[in-house]
Amino acid sequence: MTYQLRHSEPLEDIEGVLLNLDGTIFVGDRLVPGAADAVDALRRAGLSLRFGTNTTRMSRTALVSRLQTMGLELEPGEVFTAPLSAAAWLEKKGLWNLSLCVPEAAHTDFGHFKINETSPQAVVIGDLGEAWDFTRLNDSFRHIMEGAEFVALQRNRYWHTGEGLSLDAGTFVAALEYATEQEATLAGKPSPMFFQGAAESMGVELFNLAVVGDDPGADIAGAHDCDAAAILVKTGRFQGGVLTRSMPRPDLILDSVAALPAALGVGF
Known part of the structure; x- marks a missing residue:
């Protein structure tokens, strides 16, 4: 079965990136290989970043501390929660x-x-x-x-x-x-409220936003409902998953977030 994507690499006119955390940036207690370098490359390219999560069990400060311990540099203001x-x-x-x-x-x-x-x-x-x-x-x-x-x-x-x-x-x-x-x-994903709020916090329009995640429902469908670009990574929840025609169609599919800079045309 051929699975038709909505776009080909690289995506253009992207000014902000909303990155899902659990399953996209980290799995368990470790960063996805290449995640920290990918985030650094996006920053150097001048893209606005937010790290999105539905979790309510951990404060933003505690979450940032945990991610910094794993090796990812970010500030509490870059984390957008439900x-x-x-x-x-x-x-x-x-x-x-x-x-x-x-x-x-x-x-x-x-x-x-x-x-x-x-x-x-x-x-x-x-x-x-x-x-x-x-x-x-x-x-x-x-x-x-x-x-x-x-x-x-x-x-x-x-x-x-x-x-x-x-x-x-x-x-x-x-x-x-x-x-x-x-x-x-x-209020959380996949609600349009979540994606709109994240975009507003970055100062970008939804059509200039790329949403990156491992969940075809919460991340990909949610992005589509807001006219944002949707990028599915084959880690976390989707690892080993099979794409079907009934799933929301992503703009791009990447092996992991490590491939994101190239997909956005910003390189390392």
Whole structure:
């Protein structure tokens, strides 16, 4: 079966690059071979960079520290997360009183908001893990039924822990959607809100943005919905995967992020 790409190398008119982290820049506790050199080459070419992630379990500062330990140089301001995406949207809507159902690590991104668990204007749902209980879930249900905006940081069904599979935020988002008969506003990938927010933080237009990731759904489909260029890497989630016609069609497919500078025509 021939899999037709949308473009050929090199992509042109790219001014900013949004790089997925887990599976694209690093896998496990190690950088993908060539990732650090590729990022350096993109910087030397003058491209704006953001490192995107849906994770809510680690603060940006902690995430940057972890990546620096692996050998990647970046600043906290270059990391764009689902909580940051949600915060930017809430600011635009003028919703300052929040009920936060997110890990403590994500609270720093909502530091300029007021926590209001009595009559919030919005309920923000992330991954609370074992902190979820009936009271917390029922309070969120009541707030939404009373008119609070319903915001989900991500929709992942489960994630892999050292002890096996564990329920993720998407399970609780789905339960609240069913009970309230309301669809949550999604702040993380693949929501257009996430990609628009990342582009705005770089000062580039979406049609000048390249999204690089290992997930055909969250990264490639999300980029297409925003008219950004989509580059699939065959590492992480997609490693060993098979391309099918039903998958979102990327503009380019690369063996890894190490090949990205050449694909963008900037070289090393």
